[in-house]
Amino acid sequence: MIRMPKPAIALLSLFSIASAAPLATCPGYRVTNAQSGPSYLVADLTLAGTNCNLYSEDITNLRLTVEYQTDTRLHVLIADREQNVYQIQDNILPRPLSQNASSQTADLRFTYEAYPFSFKVTRVSTGDVLFDTSPSPLIFETQYLRLRTRLPSNPNLYGLGEHSDSFRLATNGYKRTLWNSEAPYIPQNQNLYGSHPVYFEHRGGNGTGGTHGVFLRSAAGMDVVIGKSDAGEQYLEYNTIGGVLDFYFLAGPGPEEVSKQYAQVVGLPAMMPYWSLGFHQCKYGWPDLGHVKQVVQNYSDAGIPLEALWDDIDYMDNKLDFSTDPVRYPHDQLKGFVDELHGKDMRYVQILDPGIRYKSDYGPYTRGAEKDVFLKAADGSWYRGLQWPGEVVWPDWIAPQTKEWWTTEILTFYDPNNGINADGLWVDMNEASNMCADTTCLSSAQKTRSLPQSLIGKIHPRAPGDRHQKTRSLPQSLIGKIHPRAPGDGQHLGLPNRDLFTPKYQIANHYPTLSSRTLFTNITNSDGSTQYDTHNLYALTMSSVSRSALISRSPTKRPFLLTRSTFSGSSRFAAHWFGDNFSSWADYRASIRQLLSFSAIHNYPMVGSDVCGFNGQAQENMCARWAVLGAWQPFYRNHADISAPDQEFYRWPSVAAAARKAISVRYRLLDYIYTGLYYASKTGEPALAKPLWFLFPSDPATYGIDTQFFLGDALLVSPVVEDDAHSVTFYLPQGKWYDFFTHHRIDQTSAGTVTVSGVGWDQIPVYIRGGSISALRLSDASFTTGQAMTTAEVRTRNFEIIIAPDQNGKARGRLYLDDGESLDSSGKESEIEFTWDGSKFEAKGTFGYDTEGVVVQRIVLLDDGVSGNGQREVSGRWPLTGGFTTNLYI
Ligand SMILES: *[C@@H]1O[C@H](CO)[C@@H](O)[C@H](O)[C@H]1NC(C)=O
Ligand SMILES: *[C@@H]1O[C@H](CO)[C@@H](O)[C@H](O)[C@H]1NC(C)=O
Ligand SMILES: *[C@@H]1O[C@H](CO)[C@@H](O)[C@H](O)[C@H]1NC(C)=O
Ligand SMILES: *[C@@H]1O[C@H](CO)[C@@H](O)[C@H](O)[C@H]1NC(C)=O
Ligand SMILES: CC(=O)N[C@H]1CO[C@H](CO)[C@@H](O)[C@@H]1O
Secondary structure, three states: OOOOOOOHHHHHHHHHHOOOOOOOOOOOOEEEEEEOOOOOOOEEEEEEEOOOOOOOOEEOEEEEEEEEEOOEEEEEEEEEOOOOOOOOOOOOOOOOOOOOOOOOOHHEEEEOOOOEEEEEEEEEEOOOOOEEEEOOOOOEEEEEEEEEEEEEOOOOOEEEEOOOOOEEOOOOOEEEEOOOOOOOOOOOOOOOOOOOOOEEEEEEOOOOOOOOOOOOOOOEEEEEEEOOOOOEEEEEEEEEOOOOOOEEEEEEHHHHHHHHHHEEEEEEOOOOOOHHHHEEOOOOOOOHHHHHHHHHHHHOOOOOOEEEEEEEEHOOOOOOOOOOOOOOOHHHHHHHHHHHHOOOOOEEEEEEOOOOHHHHHHHHHHHHHOOOOEOOOOOOOOOOEEEEEEEEEEEEEOHHHHHHHHHHHHHHOOOOOOOOOOOEEEOOOOOOOOOOOOOOOOOOOOOOOOOOOOHHHOOOOOOOOOOOOOOOOOHHHHHHOOOOOOOOOOOOOOOOOOOOOOOOOOOOOOOOOOOOOOOOOOOEEOOOEEEEHHHHHHHHHHHHHHHHHHHHOOOOOOEEEEOOOEOOOHHHHHHEEEOOOOOOHHHHHHHHHHHHHHHOOOOOOEOOOOOOOOOOOHHHHHHHHHHHHHOOOOEEOOOOOOOOOOOOOOOOHHHHHHHHHHHHHHHOHHHHHHHHHHHHHHHHOOEEEEEEEHHOOOOOOOOOOOOEEEEEEOEEEEOOOOOOOEEEEEEOOOOOEEEEOOOOOOEEOOOOOEEOOOOOOOOEEEEEEEOOOEEEEEOOOOOOOOOOOOOOHHHHEEEEEEEEEEOOOEEEEEEEEOOOOOOOOOOEEEEEEEEEEOOOEEEEEEOOOOOOOOOEEEEEEEOOOOOOOOOOEEEEEOOOOOEHHHEEOO
C-alpha cells in the first residue's frame, strides 16, 4: 500500500516531540522467571539493552504481576522489583480483593511477548483484543513512564476527566492532562480540578463488541495522548511522571456492568441525605447576614422552594476558617439564623478551605501547629503560601493527627448547641490552590520573609489582612519524627533522589510548572511520600478526613460534603460540582457533558454545575433555561462569583416562573432521583445521569451524543441547547416514548431525530421510556398552590405510579425508601420492585421503612395505543407497607 505523504505529518510529529522522544530509541524489557498458577502470573522484567534515559533513569528490574481477580476483572501491575516506586497508599484508595478467578474461565485473557516485552488483553468471548502494548517498547524510568496501546480506528472512548471536552473523546491529536488544578472558566483541552485516570471504550454496533473499562491506578501527573501514528494506526498512550503501571481491566460486557466493576475497584459512592436533592442557593460576595436573610425571604415571597442556603467565604472573619465576621455575620446572629432555617425545615451549608492562616493568635493554626499537622518546607519550618486569608499553611491530610485536629475544629465550631449548626460542609480550593504563582512569592525556603506589599493587591484583590508573622520553626523534639519512613525503603513511598520540582518530562499542565499555583511538589508528607506523587490525592484525603469529622459530629446521620477537587474514589466521601464556570450558553451545554462523564464514567452520581453560571453576568433567558436544566441534574445549586451580578432565580419574573415549575417537577421526582442515588451507592451502577448509548449500546448514532441524557432508566432529557433558541432537534432511539408532561405517545418505529419547536423558557423536552415504571410524589397540578416548599414537606406527599408500557405492553421500575438521613438504614428501608405484565400491576420487595401514612394514591397506565381505551387512571390507597397487586380496574 502506498501511503500518501501528508502535510499533517510535520504537525503530528511536532506533537509527539512535545510528548516524547522517538519511540525506537528505548530498548524495552525482557521477560524472565515467569511463573503462573490458575489465577495469576508473575514474572521479572529486565531492561533489554542500553539505558535510553529519555527523561530520567531507566529502572532496570521490574516485576510483572497479573491477577485474574474475577471473571470480569483483570489486574496487571508493572512495578519496580525493589518496591520503592510510589504506589497509592492502600488506606487512601483501598484495593479490591482478588477473588482468585481462573484464567481458564475469565472473560479477559492476558498474553505477552517475552522480548521485547508487550502484552495483550483479549476478550475471550469475542476474540477482541482490547489492549495491546506492542506498538512501542515499555519505558519505565524513575520520572517518566510510557505505555502505548493499539486501538481500533476511531474508537469510542469516554472518561479521563476532569475535563469540559466532548463526552466522546477526540480520537486524534488529543491530549488529556491529569493534574488537579484550579481552572477558572473551565476551558476545554485543559486539566481541571480533578483526575480520573479511567476510560471506557465501547465497541458497539452489530451486537458484537461490548464495552470495557481501563483504570490506571496512578495518582501521577500524566498526559494521556490519543492519536494516530504516522502509519495511521490508532493508539492511546500514557505518559506519566512517576508511579507504577497498575491497571485494572474491566470486562463489562455492558456499559452499566463496567460502571459497577469500576466502583468495585475505587469504592462505592456515598449515599446522600434526601434533603441534599433540594434546591440550593449560594453567592460569593453577599455583603452581610441581613442580605442573606433577604435572599431567603425573597425566595419565600416568590414562592420558589429553597431547601438550603449556602455561605461562601463571606461569613468568615478575614477569610479565616472556623470564624465569623463580627460585624457582617456576628456569631450569635448567624447561629440564630441557622436555627431559624431549621425551624422552617431548611438547611445551611458553609464553605471551608484547606489553607489555614499562619498567625500566632489564631486557634486553628496554633492547635494544628502543636499537633504538627501542617506540611513542611525543606528546613522543617511550615510550608507557607497564599490563600484567601493571606499567608497560610496547609494540612498534611495523610498525618493521622491531622484527622484529630480537623475533627476537633469541626466539632467545636459546628457544635449544634453553641456553634453554627450547619447541615453540611463544602470544601473548596483543595487542588490545593495556592495564590502564590511561583517560587518568588512567599517561598517557604525563605524562612521569615513576609509577603512584599507590592504583591498583595496583585495576587488577588480580596487577599489578606495581617501578614507579618515570623516563621515558627519546628521544635527540635519533633524533627526526626516527621518522616517515619524515608523514600526508598521498599514501602512504595517514592524513589529517593528525584528532581521533584522540575522533572524533565513536562506534562501539559495549564500553569507553567507542576508547582505553579499549588503546593510545591518537593514537599514531603508525614509518611515519607511526597507531594510530587500525592498531589492528585490532596482533595481526596481532605474529603475523607472531613467526612469522618462530620460523622464524629453526628454519628448516626449521613454527612453531606461537597468538594471541588476530586480523584478516582472521591465519591465515597463527597458530592462534586463542576467548578467556576461561566454564565454562558457554552457552559450550559458543557454542564451536560460533564454530568455524563462524572455520573456514567467516573462513578460520581452526585454532581451538577453552578446553575446560571459562576463567572460573568447571567442573561435572563439563559438563566431560565439553566434553572430548568439544573433541576434535572442530581446536584442543583445556583451560585455566582463576587464579581457577577446577583442571579437568584427570583430576580427575573421569567426565571422565577421557570424555577417554580422546574423545582415543582423535580420535587415530584425526588424519590425517583433518590432511588437512583441509592442504587448507585449500593451497586455502582450509573443509576442517575447516563448517556443514550448506555441504554442503546448497539445504536452507533448514540455514541457521540452529549446534549441529551437519561436521568435514571425511565426519563430521557433533551434540553434546548442552542443559544436563545426555542426549538431543539434531538435523537430518539427506536421504541415507545411518552411525553413526561403531556403523556402524549411517540411510536418511534425506527430511530431518528425529532424536532420540538416552541419550547418556552420554562420548558424542557423529557420523554418517558416505554418499559419503565416510576413513582412520583403527588402535588397540586397547578404548580403554584400546594407546592411542597421543602423536601421535608415532599416526604409527606402521597405517590402516584406512572406505568409506561413498551412494545410488548410491559414495564418495570423500582422505588427505594428510607428516612432520608440515617447513616445506617439497614432493616428500616424499603426496596420495592414494580412490574406491569400487560394486565396486572404488582409491587413487591422488602418493606422496612415506615412511611408514616404515605400511600400510593394513584396509578396511571399510559396509553400504549394497543387497547384503544386511552390512558387509564385508578385512585386508591395502597400502603407501602407490603406488596400488592391490582389489575387497574378497581
Ligand atoms: C486468593 O489467593 C490468595 C493467595 O493464595 C489468598 O491469600 C486469598 O485469600 C485468596 N482469596 C480468595 C477470595 O480466595
Ligand atoms: C454492521 O455490519 C454491516 C455489514 O457488515 C456494516 O455495513 C455496518 O457498517 C456495520 N455497522 C457497524 C456499526 O459496525
Ligand atoms: C429582596 O426583595 C426586596 C423587595 O423586592 C428588595 O428590595 C431587596 O433588594 C431584595 N433583596 C435581595 C437580597 O434579594
Ligand atoms: C523545593 O524546591 C524549591 C525550588 O528549588 C526550593 O526553593 C524549596 O526549598 C524546595 N522545597 C523542599 C521542601 O524541598
Ligand atoms: C467548557 C467551556 O465552554 N468553558 C468556557 C467557560 O467560559 C470561558 C469564558 O467564557 C470560556 O473561555 C470557556 O471555553
